[in-house]
Amino acid sequence: MPAELSLRAPGVPASLDDVHALLSRAWDRHPDVGDDDRMRFEIAVVEIAGNVVEHAGDPHPVDFELAVRVEDDRLEARFQDPGRRVDVDFSTADMPDALAETGRGVALALATADELTYRRVGAVNHWLVLRRRRP
Amino acid sequence: MIELxxxxxxxxxxxxxxxxxxxxxxxxxxxxxxxxxxxxxxxxVDLSACAFMDSSGLGAVIAGLKAARQAGGDLRIAAPSTQVLTVLQLTNLERVLRPFGSVAEALRAG
Structure with a gap:
């Protein structure tokens, strides 16, 4: 059975530290995951966590859930939150100008994940971040 | 933690x-x-003990760069980790935020 680690946390910036801690536990359990896969998956997961926190925290923070699975061939993170709907267009999520201070999150996640999906099901946002493990 | x-x-x-x-x-x-x-x-910006930077952190560094330039100065980053270098590469910011090997080197650069 593949191992799954999960957390439930309030939609506030400080919860990003819990996301890092969860990933750290995943790597402790799976020392076979390569450094580059860990780093790039963590970049993608933390960017989506930041997006979730922004949306789940407005106007009042609501809890979000994160489940991380380490499989032989891939790393998966699934987020769920009952925050407001996210307007995201992956086809136009390019890197902004060099001196822009915002707007790089989704582009950075797309650059480090192999699959990134967002779905709104009922009143719940679902994000999937998937990275295929390199040999 | 941030120290000035x-x-x-x-x-x-x-x-x-x-x-x-x-x-x-x-x-x-x-x-x-x-x-x-x-x-x-x-x-x-001494990044020698910075293990991870996300796009919000990068945005704050860019804001600092702009503030320093507006005041007639400059902002330089020193000793970034592989993770930070990767984020700079993926966001095409390696030239805008050219990394220095150490704080001393960044201070010496004039």
Missing amino acids: DTHPTGAAVVRVDGRLTMVDAPAFRSAVAEAVGEAATTVV
Whole structure:
């Protein structure tokens, strides 16, 4: 059975530290995951966590859930939150100008994940971040 | 954690200890604003103990760069980790935020 680690946390910036801690536990359990896969998956997961926190925290923070699975061939993170709907267009999520201070999150996640999906099901946002493990 | 060290020579070092994400970005912005407000012409961001930076942290560094330039100075980053270098590469910011090997090197660069 593949191992799954999960957390439930309030939609506030400080919860990003819990996301890092969860990933750290995943790597402790799976020392076979390569450094580059860990780093790039963590970049993608933390960017989506930041997006979730922004949306789940407005106007009042609501809890979000994160489940991380380490499989032989891939790393998966699934987020769920009952925050407001996210307007995201992956086809136009390019890197902004060099001196822009915002707007790089989704582009950075797309650059480090192999699959990134967002779905709104009922009143719940679902994000999937998937990275295929390199040999 | 963010630490500010202002030098009498007109330089300031902002040290990031841990991660620079949405959590610490406001403290980082305040530290750079304080350094620029104290007339530091060169702000060096010491990343030697920064294990992870996200797009919010990067946005705060860009804001600091703009604030330093507006005040007639400059902001330089020193000793970034592989993770930070990867984020700079993926966001095409390696030339705008050219990394220096160490704080001393960044301070010496004039």
